[in-house]
Amino acid sequence: MSSLLKRIFGTIIEKPWEPERAQVDDAHSGxxxxxxxxxxAVIIIFGIATVLFSLxxxxxxxxxxxxxxxxxxxxxxxxxxxxxxxxxxSFYFSKVNKGLKRSEVIYVKKNLLMIGGLSYLFLFxxxxxxxxxxxxxxxxxxxxxxxxxxxxxxxxGIHLLGGLFFWGKVASRVLKIKNEKILEEEKNISxxxxxxxxxxxxxxxxxxxIYVFNDAFxxxxxxxxx
Amino acid sequence: MSxxxxxxxxxxxxxxxxxxxxxxxxxxxxxxxRPAENAEQDLYHPHxxxxxxxxxxxxxxxxxxxxxTAVFTGVVGLILSWLMRLQLGFPGLAxxxxxxxxxxxxxxxxxxxxxxxxxxLFLGGFGNYLIPLMVGARxxxxxxxxxxxxxxxxxxxxxLMASFFVPGGPTGAGWTLxxxxxxxxxxxxxxxxxxLMLISLALFVIGFTMGGLNYMITILQARTRGMTLMRMPLTxxxxxxxxxxxxxxxxxxxxSSIMMTLDKLLGTSFFMPTILKAGEVLEYGxxxxxxxxxxxxxxxHPEVYIVALxxxxxxxxxxxxxxRKNIFGYRMMVWAIVGIGALSFFVWAHHMYVSGMNPWFGFxxxxxxxxxxxxxxxxxxxxxxxxxxxxxxxxxVMLWCLGFIVTFVNGGITGIFLGNVSVDVPLSDTYFVxxxxxMVMGIAPLMVIMGAIYHWFPLVAGKMLNEKLGKWHFWTTxxxxxxxxxxxxxxxxxxxxxxxxxxxxxxxxxxxxxxxxFISTAxxxxxxxxxxxxxxxxxxxxxxxxxxxxxxxxxxxxxxTSTVPPEHGNFGDRLPVVHRWPYDFNVPGADEDYxxxxxxxxxxxxxxxxxx
Numbered sequence: 001m002s003s004l005l006k007r008i009f010g011t012i013i014e015k016p017w018e019p020e021r022a023q024v025d026d027a028h029s030g031x032x033x034x035x036x037x038x039x040x041a042v043i044i045i046f047g048i049a050t051v052l053f054s055l056x057x058x059x060x061x062x063x064x065x066x067x068x069x070x071x072x073x074x075x076x077x078x079x080x081x082x083x084x085x086x087x088x089x090s091f092y093f094s095k096v097n098k099g100l101k102r103s104e105v106i107y108v109k110k111n112l113l114m115i116g117g118l119s120y121l122f123l124f125x126x127x128x129x130x131x132x133x134x135x136x137x138x139x140x141x142x143x144x145x146x147x148x149x150x151x152x153x154x155x156x157g158i159h160l161l162g163g164l165f166f167w168g169k170v171a172s173r174v175l176k177i178k179n180e181k182i183l184e185e186e187k188n189i190s191x192x193x194x195x196x197x198x199x200x201x202x203x204x205x206x207x208x209x210i211y212v213f214n215d216a217f218x219x220x221x222x223x224x225x226x
Numbered sequence: 227m228s229x230x231x232x233x234x235x236x237x238x239x240x241x242x243x244x245x246x247x248x249x250x251x252x253x254x255x256x257x258x259x260r261p262a263e264n265a266e267q268d269l270y271h272p273h274x275x276x277x278x279x280x281x282x283x284x285x286x287x288x289x290x291x292x293x294x295t296a297v298f299t300g301v302v303g304l305i306l307s308w309l310m311r312l313q314l315g316f317p318g319l320a321x322x323x324x325x326x327x328x329x330x331x332x333x334x335x336x337x338x339x340x341x342x343x344x345x346x347l348f349l350g351g352f353g354n355y356l357i358p359l360m361v362g363a364r365x366x367x368x369x370x371x372x373x374x375x376x377x378x379x380x381x382x383x384x385x386l387m388a389s390f391f392v393p394g395g396p397t398g399a400g401w402t403l404x405x406x407x408x409x410x411x412x413x414x415x416x417x418x419x420x421x422l423m424l425i426s427l428a429l430f431v432i433g434f435t436m437g438g439l440n441y442m443i444t445i446l447q448a449r450t451r452g453m454t455l456m457r458m459p460l461t462x463x464x465x466x467x468x469x470x471x472x473x474x475x476x477x478x479x480x481x482s483s484i485m486m487t488l489d490k491l492l493g494t495s496f497f498m499p500t501i502l503k504a505g506e507v508l509e510y511g512x513x514x515x516x517x518x519x520x521x522x523x524x525x526x527h528p529e530v531y532i533v534a535l536x537x538x539x540x541x542x543x544x545x546x547x548x549x550r551k552n553i554f555g556y557r558m559m560v561w562a563i564v565g566i567g568a569l570s571f572f573v574w575a576h577h578m579y580v581s582g583m584n585p586w587f588g589f590x591x592x593x594x595x596x597x598x599x600x601x602x603x604x605x606x607x608x609x610x611x612x613x614x615x616x617x618x619x620x621x622x623v624m625l626w627c628l629g630f631i632v633t634f635v636n637g638g639i640t641g642i643f644l645g646n647v648s649v650d651v652p653l654s655d656t657y658f659v660x661x662x663x664x665m666v667m668g669i670a671p672l673m674v675i676m677g678a679i680y681h682w683f684p685l686v687a688g689k690m691l692n693e694k695l696g697k698w699h700f701w702t703t704x705x706x707x708x709x710x711x712x713x714x715x716x717x718x719x720x721x722x723x724x725x726x727x728x729x730x731x732x733x734x735x736x737x738x739x740x741x742x743x744f745i746s747t748a749x750x751x752x753x754x755x756x757x758x759x760x761x762x763x764x765x766x767x768x769x770x771x772x773x774x775x776x777x778x779x780x781x782x783x784x785x786x787t788s789t790v791p792p793e794h795g796n797f798g799d800r801l802p803v804v805h806r807w808p809y810d811f812n813v814p815g816a817d818e819d820y821x822x823x824x825x826x827x828x829x830x831x832x833x834x835x836x837x838x
Binding site: 011015029030040047051 | 258259260268361362368413435439442443446447448449450452453454455456457473474475480481484485488492493494495496512513514517520521524555556557558561564683714804805806807809810827
């Protein structure tokens with residue numbers, strides 16, 4: 001981070017009109033960061049998604065009164081299993097990345113397929129949890145806790161579906177090519193990997209704050225406001 | 227990071243105040259260019275009329291598509307403002323304008339002008355057309371996504387316009403769409419109207435995100451060789467920073483649109499408190515309308531700068547080119563753009579002083595609001611100092627630029643009034659506020675748009691717009707706009723409230739009647755005066771003088787394309803290589819009064835560059 005700040009401030013104090021600066025600038029490649037455009041896109045999407053989810057959290061904290069705590073939800077349940085599935089996806093991504101780093105591409109196709117399958121399993125699990133909630137009489141309009149819960153899980157699911165769209169494009173290409181050509185897809189695969197890591201981080205933040213430690217979190221927010 | 231500058235040519239920095247190109251220290255390979263590292267971009271060239279002009283992936287065509295669609299919405303917004311002024315100036319003259327219709331016109335006018343016209347025009351229109359050209363790229367980095375971005379915008383506009391034709395008409399809740407009244411009975415368009423508005427906004431944000439991704443990555447990662455960030459024209463800096471703001475602010479609009487849609491459709495209560503209606507408790511409860519206001523203005527205030535920053539950037543370039551002088555304080559201009567962008571996220575609650583807040587919050591937001599005036603004022607000084615002793619060409623473009631400076635200062639100063647809580651509270655919801663924001667984010671950016679049209683039309687169409695018609699267009703618009711908004715300040719001071727359908731027998735009417743008639747007449751004339759531009763464009767396209775390449779003798783890369791207008795791919799076989807910033811005007815010793823960014827050091831070895 002500090003090197004990034006140094007870079008930013010270092011850049012904006014340059015004097016482009018000075019001849020000696022011009023000579024240095026002439027040797028510039030035109031690229032600001034040593035990143036592929038795919039990875040750059042994923043990082044920017046992270047930024048936007050972080051703001052989006054933070055605002056939902058803020059809205060949740062702002063509008064959930066104390067009597068709407070998690071007494072409605074039983075723990076543990078399907079949500080824990082879904083969280084475990086997300087961890088498994090990250091595990092398989094780390095295997096893919098390690099393989100690509102060592103140029104061992106033999107399991108990349110299989111692992112990519114596992115990632116897709118587990119992601120769909122996660123989505124299926126989320127929908128199943130929604131059905132469970134609704135069967136127990138907890139709908140989106142029941143109270144603000146459940147409204148926030150549904151909207152967050154829905155947006156997270158849409159976010160994952162967006163990732164699965166690109167996973168589909170990359171996976172279909174990787175499956176068609178021979179193993180020795182897989183390394184050419186490294187940029188796309190590592191961009192996907194970053195995307196899923198972000199999905200896991202957002203999910204964990206949500207899971208811990210609104211679900212696992214919800215009561216404690218609300219208490220903490222109240223002391224903060226007080 | 228690869229932004230390390232590799233001094234491969236082995237040049238040594240020099241410290242003399244004025245450095246001559248052929249002074250000691252310049253080595254023989256002064257035209258050294260770093261070898262290209264990135265592969266050439268694969269462009270998808272169109273194969274049919276539809277691929278070339280409808281579902282096109284060329285950023286320039288997409289820019290024109292954005293521009294025309296935004297102008298269409300702008301014309302709708304203009305007609306709505308005429309209808310509003312008709313009612314305010316001459317109440318009852320047009321019988322079809324009921325109170326409900328009036329509120330619908332106000333709402334749609336506001337939303338259209340701010341989001342669908344100005345934002346789309348600056349970022350979608352100018353952004354798409356100018357970014358790849360100015361940074362020396364063949365196209366945006368994701369052309370297909372860029373095309374989707376425009377079509378998403380198009381669908382958003384179609385959905386918005388559809389709300390005029392649904393039962394109940396468009397929403398009449400005011401452009402801020404404050405709940406709870408927005409979705410409750412009694413507000414015009416509380417059924418389909420508000421739903422279509424919210425869906426349209428969500429589509430707009432999704433579409434813009436696709437475009438914004440392209441603008442940011444193209445600027446950061448796909449510039450041509452030698453084009454450092456600090457060699458970019460200020461237009462690109464303005465568009466870039468505005469895009470960053472939009473990417474961070476629009477999620478707030480998206481979240482609030484989704485939440486309000488759920489409140490409306492599924493009966494959630496994100497923004498809905500417990501409500502008693504005719505003695506009955508509604509099913510809503512537990513939500514906060516103030517939360518919506520926070521979310522809306524967290525988007526809404528940066529939105530002002532999303533419109534203003536590209537305008538700042540563009541006007542800086544226009545002033546520099548048409549005053550034949552380098553922009554004064556380039557670095558300060560960049561810092562100011564970035565600083566304003568950062569500060570714009572810490573001022574939103576100055577729109578909510580009358581909503582009720584902790585006095586310390588009021589103090590905080592008043593302070594940040596006043597602080598943001600500092601970088602803004604720096605920019606104004608720098609524009610004036612760029613003009614100072616410049617070789618100013620008083621052409622149409624320059625007139626629009628001068629008009630912008632005056633108007634922006636005017637609107638900015640009234641903004642300082644309103645930033646103070648104690649002054650804002652009595653002036654809140656009066657015509658003073660209407661006058662302020664129309665001056666600062668309506669007329670001022672519009673002047674820049676007009677200047678930019680006259681400046682870049684030769685590039686886009688290959689023909690020069692008629693100067694005489696341009697000057698008529700400017701003076702009618704400029705004087706007309708002041709005739710509209712100056713009197714509004716006075717109306718605000720005497721307490722005339724905004725958003726009122728009619729003043730009835732209120733005491734405001736004594737001095738307000740004549741002024742309202744005058745303002746309305748001026749509004750009709752200014753609106754109609756825009757036809758001069760339409761006529762000018764049609765006449766020019768038919769019989770206009772052919773533009774030579776680089777008719778304004780500018781330095782930036784967009785004027786050095788292989789053809790005029792530029793073809794797909796922009797720069798022919800080889801991308802340009804940049805050797806200097808875009809503001810080398812009237813350099814001592816140079817043959818011409820400008821040095822293009824592509825001019826290699828050996829071509830201008832006898833020139834002297836003065837340090838500023």
